[in-house]
Amino acid sequence: MAQGLPTWSSRLIALLERGLPSALLEDHERRRRALLIEGTAWLVVLACALTVPVIASTTEGLGRITSLAADLGTLALTLVGPWLLRRTGTPTAAGHWITGCVFAGIVYAVSTTGVFASPYWILLALVPFLATQMAGRAAGHLWGAICLVGVGLLFAADHFTDVLPQFHDPRNYASTTAIYGAMTILAVQGLGYLADLAKDEAIARAEDAAVQLEHADLEIERARILAQQAVAASSAKSAFMATMSHELRTPLNAVIGYAEMLVEDADAHDLPDMRDDLVKIVGASQHLLGLIDDVLDLSRVEAAKLDLRRERFAAEEVAREVVEALQPLARTRGNVLELRAPPAALVADLDRGRLRQVLINLVGNALKFTARGRVTVHVRGETVDLAQFVVFAVEDTGIGIRDGDHRRIFEPFTQVDSSPRRRYEGTGLGLALCKNLVEMMGGTIGVRSEFGRGSVFTVRLPAVAPARSAPAAPAAAC
Numbered sequence: 001m002a003q004g005l006p007t008w009s010s011r012l013i014a015l016l017e018r019g020l021p022s023a024l025l026e027d028h029e030r031r032r033r034a035l036l037i038e039g040t041a042w043l044v045v046l047a048c049a050l051t052v053p054v055i056a057s058t059t060e061g062l063g064r065i066t067s068l069a070a071d072l073g074t075l076a077l078t079l080v081g082p083w084l085l086r087r088t089g090t091p092t093a094a095g096h097w098i099t100g101c102v103f104a105g106i107v108y109a110v111s112t113t114g115v116f117a118s119p120y121w122i123l124l125a126l127v128p129f130l131a132t133q134m135a136g137r138a139a140g141h142l143w144g145a146i147c148l149v150g151v152g153l154l155f156a157a158d159h160f161t162d163v164l165p166q167f168h169d170p171r172n173y174a175s176t177t178a179i180y181g182a183m184t185i186l187a188v189q190g191l192g193y194l195a196d197l198a199k200d201e202a203i204a205r206a207e208d209a210a211v212q213l214e215h216a217d218l219e220i221e222r223a224r225i226l227a228q229q230a231v232a233a234s235s236a237k238s239a240f241m242a243t244m245s246h247e248l249r250t251p252l253n254a255v256i257g258y259a260e261m262l263v264e265d266a267d268a269h270d271l272p273d274m275r276d277d278l279v280k281i282v283g284a285s286q287h288l289l290g291l292i293d294d295v296l297d298l299s300r301v302e303a304a305k306l307d308l309r310r311e312r313f314a315a316e317e318v319a320r321e322v323v324e325a326l327q328p329l330a331r332t333r334g335n336v337l338e339l340r341a342p343p344a345a346l347v348a349d350l351d352r353g354r355l356r357q358v359l360i361n362l363v364g365n366a367l368k369f370t371a372r373g374r375v376t377v378h379v380r381g382e383t384v385d386l387a388q389f390v391v392f393a394v395e396d397t398g399i400g401i402r403d404g405d406h407r408r409i410f411e412p413f414t415q416v417d418s419s420p421r422r423r424y425e426g427t428g429l430g431l432a433l434c435k436n437l438v439e440m441m442g443g444t445i446g447v448r449s450e451f452g453r454g455s456v457f458t459v460r461l462p463a464v465a466p467a468r469s470a471p472a473a474p475a476a477a478c
């Protein structure tokens with residue numbers, strides 16, 4: 001910012017800008033005007049202060065008192081300009097105000113020092129220039145017109161009446177004209193310099209912004225390429241996982257089949273030790289098959305290759321099936337597992353199998369992360385804007401989840417505790433799959449949990465599955 005400007009100019013600008021509202025500084029044109037208003041105000045104040053000794057030495061009596069009062073009054077009123085600028089946050093009012101002060105001061109000086117014989121009257125020509133710089137072209141025209149009217153009135157008052165006083169001794173004209181002439185030259189020079197400074201500053205800022213824009217463009221391009229690569233990598237990964245899962249399932253099914261046959265043989269030949277080992281092989285293989293199924297499902301969802309079926313069924317019936325199927329697991333962990341459903345049937349038109357899979361995952365997790373506690377599956381209907389929803393809430397009194405992990409757990413392969421010493425088994429796939437399946441059915445899934453006290457996972461599904469492009473259900477407030 002402002003590179004290339006001499007340091008003291010930057011310091012001067014920083015000094016003038018101190019306390020200005022940021023909205024004023026963000027726009028180049030308004031900032032330029034604000035700088036000119038500040039600069040003009042302080043030049044006028046300086047000029048008025050320097051005028052005091054001149055007035056004191058060139059006037060006397062009533063003339064000295066009124067001239068000093070007018071001079072100090074102009075000085076004080078001009079100071080209102082910078083305040084007005086900060087107060088209104090726009091240059092217009094402050095620009096008009098300072099122009100008005102200068103105009104009034106000059107008119108006073110002209111009308112009390114011989115009007116058109118006065119050395120000051122030419123200063124009126126400065127007024128429209130000041131107004132244009134500070135408050136814009138329209139203000140310049142307005143103050144140009146006001147000055148012309150002022151000149152006309154001064155002429156009339158001087159020519160046709162005798163009302164204007166003469167406080168100034170014409171013998172001092174030479175010296176005062178020299179003093180005010182020099183001050184005017186310095187003022188115009190100062191303002192011109194300030195205007196130039198503001199312009200350079202604006203150009204430097206614009207160049208800076210252009211460079212930043214170029215950088216931003218490059219960043220966007222880089223992000224686009226990365227996104228393309230990520231999409232390609234993701235579909236390659238999904239295709240790989242789908243193939244691998246399929247290839248793993250076939251031999252694993254064979255292992256399970258043969259192991260089950262061997263269990264029967266062991267029974268027939270009364271070999272209990274071997275039977276126990278074979279049952280363990282069947283159990284471990286079925287667990288592995290479940291995991292492979294999850295991977296396969298997830299990769300199908302990600303590759304948009306999973307098709308949903310639709311059938312009409314009673315929602316609470318699916319929940320009841322799941323609760324009954326998982327009762328043995330609940331007992332092994334010392335948990336009470338129960339269902340709370342409304343008496344009337346809640347009819348849903350969804351993929352029953354996929355809904356069952358989601359509930360098994362959620363209830364299975366609730367039982368896994370709860371010991372000697374309670375897991376309750378709530379089923380209820382909801383109507384939002386005439387649309388019917390079925391809501392399943394799986395509530396447990398288990399270990400709970402910390403606030404920061406609520407979102408994370410729905411990402412694939414994410415577990416709150418992923419350390420090698422973790423207490424709970426799992427792959428971190430279940431919730432990611434649930435989220436994908438629920439969203440495919442047009443629904444939402446969410447969690448509310450208190451660490452150490454328990455969790456509630458809520459699934460909200462439209463009673464009738466929408467077409468894939470239809471909007472999802474309102475977020476699952478748990």
Ligand code: ADP
Pocket residue numbers: 361365366367369396398399400401409414415416417425426427428429430431432455
């Ligand atoms: P996992 O196979 O590890 O259970 P999930 O995707 O089903 O994978 O769950 C991801 C993680 O979310 C779990 O490892 C666990 O940290 C956390 N989690 C899920 N359900 C619960 C629950 N009911 N109570 C506490 N933590 C849970």
